[in-house]
Structures are given as C-alpha cells and as structure tokens.
Amino acid sequence: MFKVEAIVREDKYEEVKAALNEINVYGITVSQVMGCGIQKGYESHVRGTEVDINMLPKIKFEIVVSTKDWAEKTMDVISKTANTGNHGDGKIFVTELYEAVRIRTGQRGLEAIH
Numbered sequence: 001m002f003k004v005e006a007i008v009r010e011d012k013y014e015e016v017k018a019a020l021n022e023i024n025v026y027g028i029t030v031s032q033v034m035g036c037g038i039q040k041g042y043e044s045h046v047r048g049t050e051v052d053i054n055m056l057p058k059i060k061f062e063i064v065v066s067t068k069d070w071a072e073k074t075m076d077v078i079s080k081t082a083n084t085g086n087h088g089d090g091k092i093f094v095t096e097l098y099e100a101v102r103i104r105t106g107q108r109g110l111e112a113i114h
C-alpha cells in the first residue's frame with residue numbers, strides 16, 4: 001500500500017478531483033492547508049520583500065492505493081492536471097503505508113481499502 005499526498009493550488013481543486021474520480025481511486029481525503037516551498041511563499045511579483053516567510057493557502061489531497069502501479073498512475077494524473085508551469089504548482093509525496101483499518105469491520109490491509 002502507498003499513500004500519495006499532493007499539495008496543489010486552490011484553484012486546481014475541482015480539476016484534480018474530477019481527474020481522480022475518473023481513474024476510480026478508492027477514497028480521497030482533502031484538506032485546506034497553508035504552506036510554502038523554496039520561494040518561501042512569495043509569488044514572483046512580490047519576491048524580494050524583506051519579510052521572513054509567507055504561507056500561501058493550498059489544497060492537500062491524500063489518496064491511499066494498493067499497488068505501485070496505482071501510485072504511479074495517481075501521481076501522473078495529479079501532476080498533469082495541477083501543472084501550470086509556474087512556481088507554486090505544488091508537490092507530490094509518496095510513502096509506503098504500514099497499515100490500514102476499516103473501522104466498521106476491523107478489516108486490515110488491502111481488504112480495508114478495496
């Protein structure tokens with residue numbers, strides 16, 4: 001099992017959600033988050049100001065999938081839909097997932113996510 005965590009621009013939320021829906025992922029968690037990358041949150045037109053750090057609102061998607069192939073597919077779909085070619089487009093982090101539990105039934109692992 002793998003967890004794909006993607007931080008994207010707020011205005012890409014609908015597009016990414018629709019694209020994930022098309023590849024039939026088993027579940028999605030979405031959060032509104034604040035963050036910054038290498039530019040410390042400054043858009044290019046205000047870069048160079050003296051303030052220390054600036055967090056920008058972003059959307060975080062979390063998707064747990066069963067296989068590496070699904071993780072690759074999910075990453076691919078997100079990076080294509082969320083890309084504008086500008087700084088701040090976001091990042092995708094993928095981790096191996098130790099365990100999953102469906103609380104209603106107590107099922108674990110793949111049985112919990114399928």
Ligand SMILES: Nc1ncnc2c1ncn2[C@@H]1O[C@H](COP(=O)(O)OP(=O)(O)OP(=O)(O)O)[C@@H](O)[C@H]1O
Nearest residue numbers: 007034035036037038039058086087088089090091
């Ligand atoms: N190393 C990191 N650790 C945790 N979160 C990060 C990291 N880098 C980026 N993020 C998250 O991703 C969001 C978008 O990052 P961003 O796209 O600006 O990355 P970047 O490395 O600065 O690339 P770019 O040059 O395209 O802007 C940030 O607001 C933050 O929430």
Ligand SMILES: [Mg+2]
Nearest residue numbers: 037038039088
């Ligand atoms: Mg950046």
